[in-house]
Amino acid sequence: MVWCTSLITESTVLGSLLVRILQSSYAAADEPCMPGGYDIADLAIGALRLAVVLGIVILYIGLAGRRTFWAGEKKAHDAGLNGLDEMERQGRGQVDHGSDTSDETSPLLSRRHAGLNGYVNPATGGRDMRKNQNGSAGPNQSPVNGTGGNTHGEADAAFYRPNKLPHKTWWEYLRGYSLFFPYLWPRDSLRLQAVVVFCFIIAVLQRYVIMMVPIQTGYLVDDLDAAVSRIEPGSGHGMPWGSLGRLILFKILSGPSGLLGSVRAILWIPVSQYCFRALSSAAFEHVHSLSLDFHLSKRTGEVLSALNKGASINAFLEQVTFQVLPMLIDPLISIIVLAKKFNSVYAVCVSIMTFTYLFLTIRMAATRADQRRDMVNANREEEAVKNDSIVSYETVKYFNAEDFEFNRYRHTINTFQAAEASVTRGANNMNICQNLVFMAGMLLLLVVGAYDVALGNRTIGEFSTLLAILAQLQGPLNFFGTFYKTVQQAMISGERLLELFKVAPTVVDRRGVPDLPPxxxxxxxxxxxxxxxxxxxxxxxxxxxxxxxxxxxxxxxxxxxxxxxxxxxxxxxxxxxxxxxxxxxxxxxxxxxxxxxxIGVVPQDTIMFNESIMYNLRYANQKATDEEVYEACRSASIHDRIMSFPEGYNTRVGERGLRLSGGEKQRMAIARLILKRPRxxxxxxxxxALDSETEQQIQSKLIKGNNLGQxxxxxxxxxxxxxxxxxxxxxxxxxxxxxxxxxxxxxxxxGGKYASMWEKQSKAEEAAVKARDATARANKLLRRAQIGVKTDVNDDSDGYNNSACSSTVLTGPKAASAASEDSSTSDDDLTNNDNNKTK
Missing domain, CATH: 3.40.50.300 (P-loop containing nucleotide triphosphate hydrolases)
Structure with missing residues (x-):
C-alpha cells in the first residue's frame, strides 16, 4: 500500500514538473520554445524515479501472486492426497495414479514402446534413436542391448509435454508454428487469396478511420465553440453539419462491429473455413499415417484432445492477424499524431506509458504461462479420465468400482479447479497492475493538457482530441492484455497438436519404390x-x-x-x-x-464401426453389390442370424460392435474378408469365439471348400x-x-512339443465329450422317472439347465409309483450301457 501511494505521489510530482516546464516555455516568448538542459534533466530524473517506484510495485505484486499460486498448488496437492487416501479406505486396493495419469514430465508413450520401434520426434533430429527407413537401428543404438530406448535423459520423446515454457525467445517459439502456415494459406484458390488481400486492405483502412475519430471530434468541438462565439444564442445558425457528418461517418465505419469490421468478418468466413478444414484434415490424416507402436501406447482421449485443437490454431492466427497486430499499431499511430498535433512532451509521456504497459503485460503473462498450461493439462486429464471410465463401463460394473471411479473423477476436477483458480488470481493481479500504469499516465497527460488549455495554449477542441485519443488508446491496451492471454492460451492448447504433427511414422515407404505386382x-x-x-x-x-x-x-x-x-x-x-x-x-x-x-486379416478381437451391418461389411469392398454381401455372409454362416434382427442388414452394431456377440463379430469379419478377396x-x-458346430461349418465352406481358401x-x-x-x-x-x-x-x-500339446487337448476334449454324454443320459433317465427337471432338453443337448428354476417335486403315491418305474427302467438301461455312463 505504501509503494502504491509513492507511485501516485511520484506521478503527481512529475506532472507538476511538466506543467512548470510548459508554463515557462510559453511565458518566455510568443511562440513556444524547447525546454532548457536543466529542465530536461529534472524531467529525466523524475521519470526515472517514477519508473523505479513502478518497478517495485510490479515486483511486489508479482511475488504476491506467486505466493498465492504456490499456496493454491499446495492446497490442490493436499486435496489430491486426501482423495487418494479416501480411495484406499474404500478397499479398492492401492492404485498408482502416476501410471494412469500423464504428468507433465512423462511422455505419452511409455518407455516400453519408445525404444527400437518407438516413433520419432523430428524436432530432436532423431538423435540416437532415429531408425532407418528399412527398420534397422540407428548408428548409436544396439538392438541387442536396447540402448536405443527413448528416455528423457537422451532426447525428448515425441508427444512430450514440457513442464515449463521453452527456454527461447518468443520469436523462436512462434516460429515453431510456421508448420501450420501451409495449411492456412489458400494456395489452391485464387478467389480466396484475393479475399485475404482485400481483408488486409480493409484492416489498414480501419486503422486510418479509427485515428480520424478523435481528430474529427476535436474539429467538431472547435467548430461548435466558434459557432457559439459568432452567433447569437437561440438563432440556430452556423451549425457545423459538415464536421458532425464526418464524425458520424467515421463512427459508422470504425470499431470491430463497425461497417468495415463487419464486411471484413463476412469476407473472412470462407477463408477461416478453408483453414480449419485443411488443418483438421491434415491432422486426421497424419494420425492415420502413424505406425502401430504409436497407437498401441497412446491414450485415445489425449489424441482426440490434440485433434480438436485445429479450431484453436485457426482462431489464434486470426486473432494475431486482425486484432493483436492492429492493437500494436494503434499506440504507435497515437504517438505520431500527438507528436505532430501537440508536441514531443505528449508523445514521450504516451510512449513511456504504452511501452511500460506492454512490457508489464508480457512479463506477467509469461510468468502465468505455466499456470495456464497446468490448467489446460488438468482439463485434458479430466477429459481423459472421463472418456476412459465411460468406455470401460462394463469393466466398472464387473468389479463394482463405481465409487472408485467417482472419487477418481472428483480428484481430477479438484486438480483442474485449483489450477483454474490460480489462473484467475494471476489475471486479476495483472489487471490491477495494468490499470495502475495506464491511470498514472492518463492522469499526467490530462493535468498537462488541462493546464495548457487554462493558459490558452490549447483549444478546447484539442483537449477533446487528447481525451478521445487516450480513451481510444485504453481500448487497444486493455484488449492487448486480454488477447495476449487468449493467444497464449491458444498457443498452449495448440502445443499438443504441434507435437502431434512432429511425430513421424517409423514404417514408411522408401523413396521411389514401386507397387507389388499382381x-x-x-x-x-x-x-x-x-x-x-x-x-x-x-x-x-x-x-x-x-x-x-x-x-x-x-x-x-x-x-x-x-x-x-x-x-x-x-x-x-x-x-x-x-x-x-x-x-x-x-x-x-x-x-x-x-x-x-x-493381404486380408481376421483379427481375434474384431472392431466394428458404430454404423449398420451393411456399412461394416462393405467396408472391405465399397463396390460390392447386395447379392455379393449376402453370399459372403452365407459362406460365413451369419446371413440367417442377420436376417433375424428386426432391421436386418440395416441394424446398427453399437460402439465398437458391442451389440453383437463375439462369435457374430468374428463371422462378420470373415464375411468382410471374403468381400475383399485377397491372395x-x-x-x-x-x-x-464360435461353438464347435459353427466352427466346423465355416471350415468346410471356407478352408476345405472352393470359396475363400482356393x-x-x-x-x-x-x-x-x-x-x-x-x-x-x-x-x-x-x-x-x-x-x-x-x-x-x-x-x-x-513326438515333440506339438505331440504333447495334441495329447493334452485330445484328453481334455475326450473328457468333455464324455461329460456331455453322461449328462444327456442322466437327464433322459430323470425325464422317464418324471422327477427332477421339466425341460425341453433333447437327447443331443448338453443338459446344463437350471433345475432350481423349473423343478417339480412329486410326493405321496405319485412319487412312489414314479420311483418304482424309475427303478426298473434305470436298471435295464444301466445294464445295457457301457461302464462309462453314470447316473
Whole structure:
C-alpha cells in the first residue's frame, strides 16, 4: 500500500514538473520554445524515479501472486492426497495414479514402446534413436542391448509435454508454428487469396478511420465553440453539419462491429473455413499415417484432445492477424499524431506509458504461462479420465468400482479447479497492475493538457482530441492484455497438436519404390530377427516358406511370437535383420499399401464401426453389390442370424460392435474378408469365439471348400489344434524361434512339443465329450422317472439347465409309483450301457 501511494505521489510530482516546464516555455516568448538542459534533466530524473517506484510495485505484486499460486498448488496437492487416501479406505486396493495419469514430465508413450520401434520426434533430429527407413537401428543404438530406448535423459520423446515454457525467445517459439502456415494459406484458390488481400486492405483502412475519430471530434468541438462565439444564442445558425457528418461517418465505419469490421468478418468466413478444414484434415490424416507402436501406447482421449485443437490454431492466427497486430499499431499511430498535433512532451509521456504497459503485460503473462498450461493439462486429464471410465463401463460394473471411479473423477476436477483458480488470481493481479500504469499516465497527460488549455495554449477542441485519443488508446491496451492471454492460451492448447504433427511414422515407404505386382501368394521368410525393446528379441532367425494355395498354421504358447509374425507380414513393423519376401519381392522394396491390399486379416478381437451391418461389411469392398454381401455372409454362416434382427442388414452394431456377440463379430469379419478377396489370408484365432458346430461349418465352406481358401495362401494362428489338422505345414513357435515344423502327421510321429500339446487337448476334449454324454443320459433317465427337471432338453443337448428354476417335486403315491418305474427302467438301461455312463 505504501509503494502504491509513492507511485501516485511520484506521478503527481512529475506532472507538476511538466506543467512548470510548459508554463515557462510559453511565458518566455510568443511562440513556444524547447525546454532548457536543466529542465530536461529534472524531467529525466523524475521519470526515472517514477519508473523505479513502478518497478517495485510490479515486483511486489508479482511475488504476491506467486505466493498465492504456490499456496493454491499446495492446497490442490493436499486435496489430491486426501482423495487418494479416501480411495484406499474404500478397499479398492492401492492404485498408482502416476501410471494412469500423464504428468507433465512423462511422455505419452511409455518407455516400453519408445525404444527400437518407438516413433520419432523430428524436432530432436532423431538423435540416437532415429531408425532407418528399412527398420534397422540407428548408428548409436544396439538392438541387442536396447540402448536405443527413448528416455528423457537422451532426447525428448515425441508427444512430450514440457513442464515449463521453452527456454527461447518468443520469436523462436512462434516460429515453431510456421508448420501450420501451409495449411492456412489458400494456395489452391485464387478467389480466396484475393479475399485475404482485400481483408488486409480493409484492416489498414480501419486503422486510418479509427485515428480520424478523435481528430474529427476535436474539429467538431472547435467548430461548435466558434459557432457559439459568432452567433447569437437561440438563432440556430452556423451549425457545423459538415464536421458532425464526418464524425458520424467515421463512427459508422470504425470499431470491430463497425461497417468495415463487419464486411471484413463476412469476407473472412470462407477463408477461416478453408483453414480449419485443411488443418483438421491434415491432422486426421497424419494420425492415420502413424505406425502401430504409436497407437498401441497412446491414450485415445489425449489424441482426440490434440485433434480438436485445429479450431484453436485457426482462431489464434486470426486473432494475431486482425486484432493483436492492429492493437500494436494503434499506440504507435497515437504517438505520431500527438507528436505532430501537440508536441514531443505528449508523445514521450504516451510512449513511456504504452511501452511500460506492454512490457508489464508480457512479463506477467509469461510468468502465468505455466499456470495456464497446468490448467489446460488438468482439463485434458479430466477429459481423459472421463472418456476412459465411460468406455470401460462394463469393466466398472464387473468389479463394482463405481465409487472408485467417482472419487477418481472428483480428484481430477479438484486438480483442474485449483489450477483454474490460480489462473484467475494471476489475471486479476495483472489487471490491477495494468490499470495502475495506464491511470498514472492518463492522469499526467490530462493535468498537462488541462493546464495548457487554462493558459490558452490549447483549444478546447484539442483537449477533446487528447481525451478521445487516450480513451481510444485504453481500448487497444486493455484488449492487448486480454488477447495476449487468449493467444497464449491458444498457443498452449495448440502445443499438443504441434507435437502431434512432429511425430513421424517409423514404417514408411522408401523413396521411389514401386507397387507389388499382381500377387500370387508365395511367401518366404529368411532369417528374420526382430526386437520390440530390450535385450531379448521377439523373433529369432525365423525361416519358412509358404507356397501359393497352401495353408500354414502357427501354434505355441502365448508370447511365443505368433502375433508378431502377423504384424511384420502386414508391415505394421519392419524386421531388423533378414528379409520377408512376397512373390520374390522384399516387402521393404515395394509400397506398404500394395502389400496390405494383397493381404486380408481376421483379427481375434474384431472392431466394428458404430454404423449398420451393411456399412461394416462393405467396408472391405465399397463396390460390392447386395447379392455379393449376402453370399459372403452365407459362406460365413451369419446371413440367417442377420436376417433375424428386426432391421436386418440395416441394424446398427453399437460402439465398437458391442451389440453383437463375439462369435457374430468374428463371422462378420470373415464375411468382410471374403468381400475383399485377397491372395494372402491371415486368420488370428478367427473362430475362437464360435461353438464347435459353427466352427466346423465355416471350415468346410471356407478352408476345405472352393470359396475363400482356393488358390489362396492361408496363415492361421490357432490354439485349438483340431482346427488346423488339414494344414500343409504347422510351425511351432517358442520364445520367438521355430522348434518344430511339418504336417500334423509328421509332428505327431516326431513326438515333440506339438505331440504333447495334441495329447493334452485330445484328453481334455475326450473328457468333455464324455461329460456331455453322461449328462444327456442322466437327464433322459430323470425325464422317464418324471422327477427332477421339466425341460425341453433333447437327447443331443448338453443338459446344463437350471433345475432350481423349473423343478417339480412329486410326493405321496405319485412319487412312489414314479420311483418304482424309475427303478426298473434305470436298471435295464444301466445294464445295457457301457461302464462309462453314470447316473
Amino acid at each position: 500377387c500370387k501368394g508365395h511367401i518366404r521368410w529368411n532369417k528374420v530377427r526382430f526386437w520390440y525393446d530390450g535385450p531379448r528379441p521377439a523373433l529369432r532367425d525365423l525361416s519358412f516358406e509358404c507356397r501359393p494355395g497352401t495353408t500354414t498354421a502357427f501354434v505355441g504358447e502365448s508370447g511365443g511370437g505368433k502375433s508378431t509374425v502377423f504384424r511384420l507380414m502386414f508391415r505394421y513393423y519392419n524386421c531388423h535383420e533378414g528379409s520377408i519376401e512376397v512373390d520374390g519381392h522384399n516387402v521393404k522394396d515395394v509400397t506398404i499399401d500394395s502389400v496390405r491390399r494383397a 494372402i489370408i491371415m486368420l488370428d484365432e478367427a473362430t475362437s 488358390n489362396r495362401t492361408l496363415l492361421i494362428i490357432a490354439h485349438r489344434l483340431s482346427t488346423i489338422t488339414h494344414a500343409d505345414q504347422i510351425i511351432v513357435l517358442h520364445a520367438g524361434s521355430i522348434i518344430e515344423k511339418g504336417s500334423h502327421a509328421e509332428l505327431l510321429r516326431l
